[in-house]
Structures are given as C-alpha cells and as structure tokens.
Amino acid sequence: MKYAKVYFDDVMVGDELPPLVKGPVQQIQLTRYAGASADFNPIHQDDEFARAAGMGGVFAHGMLSMGFVAQALTDWAGAGSVRKLGVRFAALVRLKDVVTCRGRVVARSSKDDVNLVELEVWAENQKAEKVVTGRATVILPART
Amino acid sequence: MPISISKALIGKEYPPYPVTVERGKIKEFARAIGDLNPFYLDDRVGAASEWRDLIAPPTFAITFRDETADTGSMLRDLGTDISRILHGEQEFELFRPLQPGQTYLCRAKIVDIYEKSGRSGPMAFVVRETTITDRTNEVVAAMRHITIVRL
Numbered sequence: 001m002k003y004a005k006v007y008f009d010d011v012m013v014g015d016e017l018p019p020l021v022k023g024p025v026q027q028i029q030l031t032r033y034a035g036a037s038a039d040f041n042p043i044h045q046d047d048e049f050a051r052a053a054g055m056g057g058v059f060a061h062g063m064l065s066m067g068f069v070a071q072a073l074t075d076w077a078g079a080g081s082v083r084k085l086g087v088r089f090a091a092l093v094r095l096k097d098v099v100t101c102r103g104r105v106v107a108r109s110s111k112d113d114v115n116l117v118e119l120e121v122w123a124e125n126q127k128a129e130k131v132v133t134g135r136a137t138v139i140l141p142a143r144t
Numbered sequence: 145m146p147i148s149i150s151k152a153l154i155g156k157e158y159p160p161y162p163v164t165v166e167r168g169k170i171k172e173f174a175r176a177i178g179d180l181n182p183f184y185l186d187d188r189v190g191a192a193s194e195w196r197d198l199i200a201p202p203t204f205a206i207t208f209r210d211e212t213a214d215t216g217s218m219l220r221d222l223g224t225d226i227s228r229i230l231h232g233e234q235e236f237e238l239f240r241p242l243q244p245g246q247t248y249l250c251r252a253k254i255v256d257i258y259e260k261s262g263r264s265g266p267m268a269f270v271v272r273e274t275t276i277t278d279r280t281n282e283v284v285a286a287m288r289h290i291t292i293v294r295l
Contacts, residue, residue: 003181022178029176029178032175032176033176033177035172035176036169036172036173036175036176036177036207037173037176037206037207038207038209039206039215041226041229042226043226043227049227052227053227053228054264054294061231062230062231062234063203063206063231063234064176064177066203066234067176067177067179067201067203068177068178070177070179070201070202070203071177071178071179071181071201073202074179074181074201074202075181079181079183079184079199079201079241080183080193080194080195080199080241082202082236082238083237083238083239084235084236084237084238085202085203085235085236086233086234086235086236086288087233087234087235088232088233089230089231089232089233089234
C-alpha cells in the first residue's frame with residue numbers, strides 16, 4: 001500500500017525500498033521541471049543547442065532524477081522524513097528513458113529518541129545502467 | 145580550446161539573499177516531478193499534519209535561486225558558459241521541512257575547486273555550499289552542489 005506507515009522497529013539492515021518506476025521521460029516533463037525549478041539551461045530543452053554543446057542531444061536535469069529518488073524515499077518513509085540525501089549523477093537520463101529508483105538499508109541507529117535509518121540509494125535506466133547513486137538518512141517513528 | 149578555471153574563487157561568499165516560499169511553487173515543483181504526495185499538495189492534509197501546513201519535497205531548496213548567487217553568476221565569475229556545465233553531485237541536509245509563507249535566508253559559498261580528467265577530457269569541479277536559515281537564524285537546511293565545468 002502506498003504511503004503505509006513504516007516503523008523503525010520493523011526495519012532491518014538489508015531491507016530494500018519498494019522500487020519506484022518513473023517515466024518514460026518526456027520533453028514536456030523537462031520543460032515543466034525547468035519552470036518549477038527555474039533551471040532554464042537550454043541543454044534540457046533545445047536539441048540543437050545540446051548537440052552543439054557536444055552532449056549528443058537533450059538530457060534530463062539531474063535534479064529531476066534526484067527528485068525521483070527523493071520520492072522513492074518519501075513514498076516509503078513518509079513526507080518530511082528525509083534528514084539527508086546526497087547523490088552523484090553517474091550517467092545522463094535521455095528522453096524516453098524509464099528510471100527505476102531503488103534503495104537498501106545499510107544502517108540503523110537511535111540517539112536521543114531520534115531513530116535514524118541510513119540507506120544506499122540509486123536509480124537505473126531501462127538498460128540497468130546506474131544514472132544516480134547516493135546515500136540517504138531518514139527519521140522513522142518508533143512503535144510505542 | 146580548453147579554458148582554465150581560477151582557483152582564486154575558493155572561499156568566495158555570495159551576498160545573502162532572502163527567499164519567501166510560495167504555496168503554489170511547492171505544488172508546481174511536486175507535480176513537475178510527478179510526486180503527488182498529499183503533504184505537498186493538499187492544504188487540508190497539511191493543516192491537519194504535525195507541521196500545520198504543507199511541506200516542501202526534499203529537493204525543493206534547489207529552487208532557492210538569486211541572480212547574485214545562482215549558477216549564472218558563478219559561471220560569469222568562473223569565465224565559462226552554461227553549455228559547458230554538468231551537475232556532478234548534490235546533497236541536501238534537512239533539519240526541518242521548508243514550508244509555505246516562510247522567509248528563509250540563503251548564504252552561498254564556493255568551498256573548493258579541483259580538476260580531474262574524465263572520459264570526455266579535462267573537467268573542473270566547483271563545490272558550492274548554501275546554508276538556509278529561518279527568521280530566528282536557526283539553520284533549517286543546507287545544500288552542497290558540485291558543478292562540473294568541461295574545460
């Protein structure tokens with residue numbers, strides 16, 4: 001069930017995030033994301049510009065893919081649960097790519113009544129190439 | 145012809161700039177990602193939540209731009225242009241969710257510049273950190289942004 005509540009007590013190292021499948025990425029989404037984020041770099045909009053820049057055509061904002069990864073986290077752990085998210089943009093996401101966001105719990109700890117779960121997160125395209133890799137920390141409630 | 149990037153910019157602090165978060169902007173941002181979480185989009189769900197209003201998605205602070213401190217101004221400082229840059233890495237630390245109607249102060253600083261050779265040739269990595277504080281000067285969020293300049 002989407003947005004089901006996850007408790008710290010029930011999470012174990014090695015647990016995997018439910019995969020989140022996004023896309024296929026369309027130009028209209030890149031235009032929409034440009035407006036929403038005020039990142040109007042033409043490299044994400046104008047194929048001729050992107051080719052002239054040596055990028056072989058338009059590609060998605062890295063931040064859009066990071067937004068997908070953040071969604072995979074909050075769909076599972078809840079809105080407002082993300083304490084830290086850091087990623088590297090490992091490969092370009094192109095138009096028509098399908099991006100699947102995944103994650104795995106690598107550590108859990110409690111300090112001063114704050115329950116932290118650390119995850120390795122990544123996103124891959126339809127060829128199973130990693131396009132985003134990173135780490136995240138979420139705060140989860142304990143069962144009382 | 146390869147360009148060169150001056151390391152003299154390491155340590156440069158940009159003038160602090162305020163950002164007031166608009167309710168509609170949070171919704172627009174969440175929808176652009178295709179993230180329809182009701183805590184970002186439904187005013188009634190927000191009002192009934194522990195935060196008493198909508199909250200922004202985790203990556204929302206990327207929208208906190210200002211012409212004196214944004215990527216464009218950094219590119220002018222570096223002497224390069226937008227066709228040469230790529231987003232290398234990004235990190236957010238969130239101590240509290242960002243919320244509509246709130247005004248935050250952003251302080252951006254270039255903390256490192258280094259060069260490496262990649263598959264597509266020499267590249268400079270420009271590391272920028274932005275601290276986001278609320279009206280009481282409490283740190284609400286921090287961002288670390290690595291821009292790659294293809295030299």
